[in-house]
Amino acid sequence: MSTSVVDSRTAERDESLRGSNQAGLRAHNERAVLSLIRRHGELAKSEIARLSRLSPQTASVIMRSLEADGLVLAGEPRRGRVGQPSVPMRLNPDGAFAFGLKLGRRTSEMVLMDFVGRVRESRAILYRFPRRAEVMRFVEEASTELRQSLGPALRRRIVGLGVGMPYEIWSWAEANGAPPGEMDEWSTVDFGAELERATGEAVFIANDVTAACGAEQAFGTDVSANFVYFFVGAFVGGGIVMDGALVPGRIGNAGALGSMPVPTRLGERRQLIHVASVHVLERMVEASGRSAVELWRHEADWTGLGPLLDEWVETSAEGLAYAIASSLAVYDFERAVIDGSFPPPVRARLVEATRAALERFDFQGLQPIAVTQGSIGRSAREVGSASLPFFAKFLLDHRVLLAER
Template identity: 50%
Template sequence: MEAEISRSGAEPPESRFQRGTNQSGMRDFNERLVLSLVRRSGSLAKTDIARMTGLSAQTVSVIMRELEEEGLLLRGQPIRGKIGQPSVPMSLNPDGAYFLGLKIGRRSAELVLIDFVGAVRAMLQFSYRYPTPRETVDFVTRGMEQIRSTLTGRQDKRISGMGIAMPFELWNWAETAGAPSSVMDEWRHRDIRAEIQAKCPFPVYLQNDASSACGAELVFGRGTIPRDFIYFYLGAFAGGGVVLNGSLHVGPSGNAGALGSMPVPGPEGRPTQLIDIASIAILEKALNARGIEASHLWTSPQDWGDVGPDLDEWIAAAGTALAYAIVAASSVLDFEAAVIDGWMPEAVRSRLVASVREALAKIDVEGLHLPEVREGTVGRHARALGAASLPLSDRFLIGTGAPMKSA
């Protein structure tokens, strides 16, 4: 089991969430509001929640009692020493619900099971040269059987859904991924969500992979989570997401925050797209051109070893491209932060963020307020964890975005 992903942030929860309502017919919203507050704060007493939400003490008592009976909240030890009744903190029950997440990438697939607090209970990985629908469905089928076999009957019944994070229009990346067009074109004619839904007794959701990674930072990120931030995830190809007013903004087509397509200065000053400079596939291509086998970039994201000068050149170029992308985005929206994460070792991520900051200092940004550039806190598995957060957000939280869901 990996360490718990979710952490309580320093920002006061009452500044991040909407007010509750004591009117009838709003039970579901109020329950989500309470669970969202408890998730962000770690644990809260009834009096705290009543103060933060504006709900009556009686309404809060009813909600928390029902959530406890449903197995979603755990009662802590009473805190004495104050006037009146002792305060009883309530926290999320890790076994209250489980969620599966599937990341379909251009070089690998991941299947993860997380519990109600975001701790990883199981994770499987499948590496390939390029993805095919048949192999992907087979991987998911075998993986779900393997993971679910480790659960008790009660735990299995508490799987609340599966999320799928994958690049939209995957067939358009055949040439860049080095895959046969005929194979990649199969994705055009397959409804992968429907195929996987047919094998699941719980709902299946779908979202763009980079948006899902952004959602993981929003739901599971450590420390203070900004209300408005732009997010970059560098995998085989660069992508990203946008969070506005504490919610993931995906737009009507689900493709908002397609930052990989953002124009940036390229070689000799000619414009190109961010994806053509900051993607890890560009680093792989440079290594292969010098006869260096680069599969470890995908199979060992925790440690790339001594990559050499090609890594230095890629970090410098990617840092400059990301800096221009941040400046361009800041001329449209006022972001508090620019968050950078990816399928890479933490040391490489730190160097990349430093490169971005250095490049920003050389760009004319008169008239703009630049966001704080910071490292992501979820890490290389952000896309898979973001996928798992889709059913969590849809069923139990407020204000985290609207994934596409199976009927």
Template identity: 50%
Template sequence: MRARNERLVLSLVRRHQALAKSEIARMTGLSAQTVSVIMRQLEQDGLLLRGEPIRGKVGQPSVPMRLNPEGALFLGLKIGRRSTELVLTDFLGNVRQRERRTYDYPTPVATLDFAREALDKMLSDLPPVERGRVSGLGIAMPYFLWDWAQTLRVPQEKMDPWRTTDIKAALAATYDFPVFLQNDATAACGAELVFGPAEGPRDFLYFYVGYFIGGGVVLNRSIFSGRGNAGALGPLPVPTETGQVQPLIDVASLYVLERSIAGSGDAANLMWDSANRWDVPDLHLNNWLKQASLGLAYAIASSCSVIDFNCVKIDGWMPPDIKIRLIEGIEAQLSRINLTGLERPEIHAGSVGPDARSLGAASLPLSERYLVEA
């Protein structure tokens, strides 16, 4: 019970950025004495910092407490179809170190070699006191990677080793901290939940537009993962402009844009070097935005007929201006769909951005050790 109450206090402080003991006692129903004991211990553990006292008209001044960024460190490994990345984050989700590698397709041997090399480098760069604050490693990766060989245009035998590779177990056997694993799009959704706006919606549908599009479902401020892969929105059937029906993954994923560019003889691999700015031909970008907006609009309408989401968040590996254009296109397409019997949801940009999968990976040990539904 004590451990849960400590996590509850940390969760509330994270959400509200700073809280005094009296406010926490009111929110939790715990006694003022219990809250005082908990917060004193959390301060001694280096997880909370005191703010400046706020004096009222009567009584003792209240002292707001906030999270100590240096209180704990977390590692996040993102394994994608075109790149892998390792980040070291602090307690607030700020990236302290980053290592990244791009490739044509992922293999288990190369992925493990990169992970161990990057982990060893990051850990060796930390002073001993900070090394002791590393609370775990989260891994965000697509499930069933071997099933995507044909779409990736890779010989099946190159991807088959993933069937028998347990990345989590291999790294857990090497390092002395806990290791967690989650689907990459679900992890991105988790980053929005942990590091997004404090007063965000309790329920929302989430899309992450990467090499393949995926998503997540948040209900009552918790990710709903079902048996492990709920919210995997890529296979959702959607109509196209030609009247055909295709999986959303073959309409709104970035691989569709990449192949369109490559098909005209232009270099498409530059899309993966940086998500801050793309040098993408307008014709290909506009065509992709048009079909992706249409597919996403129908995917949203279908999802809202199952759960009446009042908010949908769109994020991905793309520059902010392109994300805005994509959302504007979705809004326009939704206005053309018959939503009779449904409440039209608000469409918002995700707040984390391209780092959502890596930060989502790092949020796995953070959530497991320090957070609780609040």
């Protein structure tokens, strides 16, 4: 999506940011400039003026303001053949910070991320299923520790807490292995309000895999304007990007690919979450008499799983292939991106097996699709969550799925 201030689609999408007065327009233009710099890494003022279609004078005024606020830094002058040397501008990593919380079905993790998307510090907790009181204790302790990892001046630059959590997390209690009724409290609690009281930060909430998809688009190394995204965690989920815009959906649940029915080898149809999720491998490992706790650790090595892993990769790839083929009948994506909570070698195997499974499909009437690995990895949901306050406060983006409480 173009960040030009005169692009009609952008203007329409960001009318709430633009406002009708001069102050609102200036805020919109500053967001446009910051978004351009984020997208390109660094830009000279002349390039900013050209890409944003702002006048050189307006672009210079905005850059001086952003530099004074500590949001951008000037790089080394680049000398051309004629005229004054150009000075590239880049985002200041210390310009802003945000907390990101991933509330998962087996783990929760909280990160402190800087303005260029680098995770500075993180904390994690492992559990069998998420109990609200346990999660809140973790958030209070982790946010305090992460805040203290910054100097006093930088702490004032923390701009909010982004949260990625499964849609209707309480409805997956049985599949999550929770005793009956143990997760019902999630259906009535105002989790955002509790987090605000616990951390003192503005809270922004999104579906966890939608946030991960946003992280892939914002910080990924091989980004496409049209891709369908799969994150294989405890339960597999998905996200959708069309024309460079992350699509949250009418109620924020677009790309709920884990609920897509797919055929199995036994001839029955099951939802993708029961075919291509890590909890399926977990149960296979436990059924073999071994402990599956290592599956959920960040530095886990799955090579010792042997035939169990082979079977899971093959079965998961077939399910993912059906889901990808089905999504192509709805929209002509050019890429399917697969990431997840597993070691990189497992991700590579799963992607290759999915490609192989797709080769057996009849694609008559459909465009071919590339299947690639995600570039963020295990931390995609945390990174995507932490980026939510940045996009809400500083940048132009499609992520209107979130709202500050």
